[in-house]
Amino acid sequence: MVEADREVMKAEMMKSYIWLQTTDGSIQEVEQEIATFCPLICQEMHSGLGTSKTYPISLPDRVNPAMLSLIIDYCRFHQAPGRSNKERKVYDEKFIRMDSNRLCELTSAADSLQLKPLVDLTSRALARIIEGKSPEEIRGIFHIPDDLTEEEKLEPLKNTMEDSRIRLLNRLYARKRKELKERENLKNAQNEEECVDNRPLDDLLSFINGGNGDSKGATASKSKKKNRKKKDQQKNAHEDNNPSNNISFCNAIDNDKKKTNGHDPSCPKNKLHGLSFPILSQLKLQDTRDINFAPEHEFDDSDLDDEIDPAMKEKIDREVEDFARRLNSDWPERMQEILCLGQEKRHIPMSMNGNDASVKLNPKIKMRSEVPKHSSFI
Amino acid sequence: MDHDSRLDIFSDLPHSIIETILTKLPLRDAVRTSVLSSRWRYEWTTITQLVFDDKCVPPSDDRASFENCLMNFIFRVLFLHDGPIHKFTLISQFLQSCPDIDQWLLFLSRRDIKELVLQLADDEWFRAPSCLYSCHKLTRLELVRCELEPPLKFKGFLNLKNLTLQQVVISQNDIEHLISSCPLLESLTLSYFDGLELTIRAPNLKFLILEGEFKEICLENTPLLMAISVAMYMTDDIAEHFEQSLSCNFDKFLGGVQRLQRLSGHIYFTKYLSIGSGRGSTPIVFHNLKCIDLYQISFEDIKEVLVLLRLVVNSPNLEELQVSGTSITSPATESYDPDFYENQFPADCKFKHLRTVKITDVTGMPLEMAFIKLLLGHSPALEVITITPSVYVADGKLNMLVSLLRFRRASSLAELIFIQEPL
Numbered sequence: 001m002v003e004a005d006r007e008v009m010k011a012e013m014m015k016s017y018i019w020l021q022t023t024d025g026s027i028q029e030v031e032q033e034i035a036t037f038c039p040l041i042c043q044e045m046h047s048g049l050g051t052s053k054t055y056p057i058s059l060p061d062r063v064n065p066a067m068l069s070l071i072i073d074y075c076r077f078h079q080a081p082g083r084s085n086k087e088r089k090v091y092d093e094k095f096i097r098m099d100s101n102r103l104c105e106l107t108s109a110a111d112s113l114q115l116k117p118l119v120d121l122t123s124r125a126l127a128r129i130i131e132g133k134s135p136e137e138i139r140g141i142f143h144i145p146d147d148l149t150e151e152e153k154l155e156p157l158k159n160t161m162e163d164s165r166i167r168l169l170n171r172l173y174a175r176k177r178k179e180l181k182e183r184e185n186l187k188n189a190q191n192e193e194e195c196v197d198n199r200p201l202d203d204l205l206s207f208i209n210g211g212n213g214d215s216k217g218a219t220a221s222k223s224k225k226k227n228r229k230k231k232d233q234q235k236n237a238h239e240d241n242n243p244s245n246n247i248s249f250c251n252a253i254d255n256d257k258k259k260t261n262g263h264d265p266s267c268p269k270n271k272l273h274g275l276s277f278p279i280l281s282q283l284k285l286q287d288t289r290d291i292n293f294a295p296e297h298e299f300d301d302s303d304l305d306d307e308i309d310p311a312m313k314e315k316i317d318r319e320v321e322d323f324a325r326r327l328n329s330d331w332p333e334r335m336q337e338i339l340c341l342g343q344e345k346r347h348i349p350m351s352m353n354g355n356d357a358s359v360k361l362n363p364k365i366k367m368r369s370e371v372p373k374h375s376s377f378i
Numbered sequence: 379m380d381h382d383s384r385l386d387i388f389s390d391l392p393h394s395i396i397e398t399i400l401t402k403l404p405l406r407d408a409v410r411t412s413v414l415s416s417r418w419r420y421e422w423t424t425i426t427q428l429v430f431d432d433k434c435v436p437p438s439d440d441r442a443s444f445e446n447c448l449m450n451f452i453f454r455v456l457f458l459h460d461g462p463i464h465k466f467t468l469i470s471q472f473l474q475s476c477p478d479i480d481q482w483l484l485f486l487s488r489r490d491i492k493e494l495v496l497q498l499a500d501d502e503w504f505r506a507p508s509c510l511y512s513c514h515k516l517t518r519l520e521l522v523r524c525e526l527e528p529p530l531k532f533k534g535f536l537n538l539k540n541l542t543l544q545q546v547v548i549s550q551n552d553i554e555h556l557i558s559s560c561p562l563l564e565s566l567t568l569s570y571f572d573g574l575e576l577t578i579r580a581p582n583l584k585f586l587i588l589e590g591e592f593k594e595i596c597l598e599n600t601p602l603l604m605a606i607s608v609a610m611y612m613t614d615d616i617a618e619h620f621e622q623s624l625s626c627n628f629d630k631f632l633g634g635v636q637r638l639q640r641l642s643g644h645i646y647f648t649k650y651l652s653i654g655s656g657r658g659s660t661p662i663v664f665h666n667l668k669c670i671d672l673y674q675i676s677f678e679d680i681k682e683v684l685v686l687l688r689l690v691v692n693s694p695n696l697e698e699l700q701v702s703g704t705s706i707t708s709p710a711t712e713s714y715d716p717d718f719y720e721n722q723f724p725a726d727c728k729f730k731h732l733r734t735v736k737i738t739d740v741t742g743m744p745l746e747m748a749f750i751k752l753l754l755g756h757s758p759a760l761e762v763i764t765i766t767p768s769v770y771v772a773d774g775k776l777n778m779l780v781s782l783l784r785f786r787r788a789s790s791l792a793e794l795i796f797i798q799e800p801l
Binding site: 100101104105107108111119120123124126127130131132135138139142143144145146147148 | 385386387388389390391392394395398399400402403404407410411413414415416417418419
């Protein structure tokens with residue numbers, strides 16, 4: 001028996017040990033054959049390190065003592081020659097049962113030790129965790145910060161029809177498109193009316209020019225001229241309601257004969273009917289036609305000379321398209337606003353249009369020869 | 379535990395590991411990771427393996443919209459992808475061949491594509507565009523239901539190691555040229571070809587799998603071949619052709635494959651090999667042949683049995699043998715010669731390494747039983763022999779078993795397993 005014991009002891013002494021040091025300073029002793037399962041440790045050993053306590057192999061940062069013990073367990077099992085494939089698989093399945101954070105740490109540690117089979121195993125486990133889960137769930141598991149903007153998230157990678165937000169966007173977009181189309185149609189319709197309304201308005205305007213008295217008639221046109229100068233239409237409404245301002249405008253009208261012709265095709269109807277109710281018509285205009293009107297008022301210059309001929313019509317169409325395109329390109333930002341501001345949706349379109357109008361207006365003012373009143377489609 | 383203060387170490391993993399993880403995910407999930415966080419937005423775009431299938435987009439009843447959806451998905455993924463693409467797989471039951479696929483192939487040919495697998499819907503066979511032949515880095519090509527017409531100046535895929543063609547329309551010259559112009563070809567699989575007379579010249583070929591109706595297969599230059607699996611179907615034309623053939627198919631096929639380790643033959647393979655006579659040819663010895671699987675041998679046909687014998691006798695290191703008979707019994711065409719095997723079989727021949735034998739679909743025919751007797755009597759190292767009677771043998775099982783028990787066994791360790799209920 002003593003002989004046998006001695007044999008066992010001899011065998012034990014024959015085993016050589018490697019010294020490994022983790023970043024926290026602790027040094028561990030591991031059987032050589034197990035440790036050399038890791039290519040990195042093997043490499044370091046060949047360059048002479050690790051044979052004694054004073055010269056241990058320094059392991060990379062990502063290997064902390066807990067991970068090291070796990071990895072050593074793994075190596076101990078797998079480097080033993082007599083295991084069947086099934087046994088190894090069963091062991092692997094049990095081995096990776098840990099929470100996801102630990103799994104990440106383990107993957108990182110195995111990678112730094114270049115232990116490829118373990119890296120593959122842990123990667124597969126992580127992939128299995130991710131598979132089939134929604135982004136929210138994945139973020140929860142791995143504590144990934146949710147720092148993408150809504151817009152970035154809505155990039156059309158996944159099947160977009162699923163997302164309710166995309167559907168909402170599409171709906172809003174479709175609605176806006178429809179409105180655009182309607183406006184365009186209306187504008188075309190108004191072109192016909194223009195020819196009809198021209199003369200009576202001329203009469204009216206000359207009538208206005210002729211007398212200051214008919215303030216009611218004047219207010220309507222004056223208020224429109226006011227709109228031209230103001231960016232904010234709501235502001236205009238307030239000012240138009242103020243009679244004192246109207247008078248000053250009257251003078252302005254007198255000065256510029258051309259400007260007095262600043263009718264706009266759609267407003268004459270209202271004007272004629274709403275002469276006795278300037279405020280009402282004003283409001284009406286702002287409600288439904290404000291978009292069209294605001295810029296139109298400015299372009300009274302060419303109104304007199306205006307005759308709808310095919311060339312003009314083409315220009316009109318082109319400008320409609322141009323503006324529609326411009327709107328479309330602004331659209332994502334607009335939608336961002338809409339989604340963010342939420343409740344203020346109702347007001348936004350108005351100011352949007354106002355802004356757009358003003359943006360469009362300024363360059364247009366100078367170009368008198370063009371057909372300004374038709375460029376105001378929004 | 380404060381969730382917010384916990385670190386996101388997952389996103390901090392090295393890029394190579396993240397790529398490995400993304401590669402192990404289905405493509406749809408991998409692409410979805412782009413909405414996880416700003417760090418993850420474009421992580422997936424550098425993966426080098428793109429595997430597209432019908433699960434990439436949600437299922438739908440309307441086939442046209444499903445196809446459209448899948449195509450859009452593929453387009454978008456390709457467009458957003460950044461970097462080389464080494465593996466591209468598209469297997470879809472619904473996606474039909476269309477010009478867009480040609481465009482994808484062009485895109486891939488510029489991205490160092492190495493492995494390409496293409497299997498589309500059954501409707502219309504895809505015609506491979508010319509850009510396919512300029513994918514010089516291809517190491518693996520797998521095409522199903524395709525039309526191939528390599529241009530005249532095509533010099534071959536110089537890096538191709540693995541070629542699989544299933545239901546592919548290609549002229550005989552083209553296929554032979556394709557095979558011989560791929561110097562590194564190691565594995566060749568041809569399935570469901572009609573009426574080919576094939577001559578294979580592939581100096582590095584190691585694995586050969588053939589399935590279909592072949593008029594003739596000639597392995598002219600395949601010295602390194604290690605494993606062969608052939609499933610030979612028969613049509614009337616081919617049967618006629620066989621009858622008129624004078625050349626010895628056995629020599630043509632197995633004449634130059636000294637390093638063969640595994641041979642697997644199905645359906646009419648042994649019949650094919652039995653055509654022609656081996657008169658005058660030197661016997662070929664397969665020193666490395668360890669495993670033979672021959673299915674559907676007709677034990678009524680003497681010629682086929684001779685082929686079987688020839689193979690078995692000339693494989694001194696045979697370890698595993700699996701044989702199955704045909705279940706179609708017809709009255710014996712030739713009278714049974716009880717000394718048949720003794721005449722054909724060299725007396726001192728022993729299967730010294732044969733350890734496992736499996737005989738299935740045994741119908742109890744005389745030649746069959748005699749063959750089993752031969753094996754039992756000459757295999758000193760036999761460990762297990764499994765006999766499975768054919769399902770058509772209803773009453774003869776007991777007789778069969780009685781005969782089997784009488785056979786002398788050269789190996790004292792031999793276990794005879796008689797499967798009563800075939801699976």
